[in-house]
Amino acid sequence: MVALYGAVFISAFLAATILPVSSEAVLAGLVVSGRGDPWLLLLLATVGNTLGSVVNWVLGRGIDGLRKRRWFSISADRYEQACRTFRRFGQWTLLFAWLPVVGDALTLAAGAARVNLGVFVALVATGKAARYAVIVAGGLWATA
Template sequence: MLAGLIVSGRGDPALLLAVATIGNTLGSVVNWSLGRSIDTLRTRRWFPVSPERYEQASRTFRRFGEWTLLFAWLPVIGDAFTLAAGAARVHLAVFLALVAIGKAARYAVIVAGGLWAIA
């Protein structure tokens, strides 16, 4: 949707970048919150990550630590990273900073690509 809005010329690119980053980062906070209660929630049918994906993300998170949050934008495993961060009790301010940086970088590439396509 972001690329479509950029290519169609609808909206200020900087504002679209900010809204996409903030919205997606706040969505990740939901996963962080779920991760803080993972022991009681992970068996629920609606839980957003499969046990296998969560274990894979947990191993990566234990190996590389908080820096994995820079990759929270990745499809499939990014949500598991944010859950693992909640379970590991990563401080919310650190979580927000790292997730926002990663997501902003991703959306900046999308915005730049859209602007390049219409130039």
Template sequence: MAALAIYGGLFISAFLAATVLPVSSEVVLAGLIATGRGEPALLFTVATIGNTLGSVVNWILGRGIDSLRTRRWFPVTPEHYEQASRTFRRFGEWTLLFAWLPVVGDAFTIAAGAARVNLGVFVALVALGKAARYAVIIAGGLWAIA
């Protein structure tokens, strides 16, 4: 039961952190590492999968951006979306490696959906960037407690 709470809680926080809610999965992950709760490799995997799947939600929102953009609940301001769209048009799919960045990362994933980026390419690039970020957090946490 404790394992379900650890890994399930991390998955939920990682998933939500990539969507519209202001959740910090990095704090949850760092806390688990610092307290020695959970296997680091499994924590890494769960966080990466959860956060990547949350970004897929943004990609789906991007597919319907024209009808959703004016909604009050839409996760990205028009200014951030326009900034991300310009950057996305300039650098293309490679911007998805930076989907983990605060604020603009969500906009990149929405812009990718609007640009009809292939879902397989999207998932591969987003997962790679998010995995790198979580690897740094875990390595730093393990180094700090060693």
């Protein structure tokens, strides 16, 4: 059972970094199969995904030195788009850090913009928890 919970946490953590990993399938699969407590899975996915975004925030603090690295997977165009969006709408965009394509770039932009870490975590965790709650609810509904 610990391995299942670890799998959700690790997949959620990696999914929030600049690595191309999907945690939604892992979470939904476990909920639909009835393996594990759905609310504990929700908590672990949210915490793991939020911590992964904190890694992006830290990377964003040193973004100028990282953007030229070959392993850095966020294109210059995507990063610039996220910066424009972030400047236009401010830290509230972090509620949408769960979005595919731009979410990682938003968390990097937040680090580059030196958003307070406490505010960052609160907003990112709220958005990610809401997304995972929808996945868990959908999984529970599908098995009812």
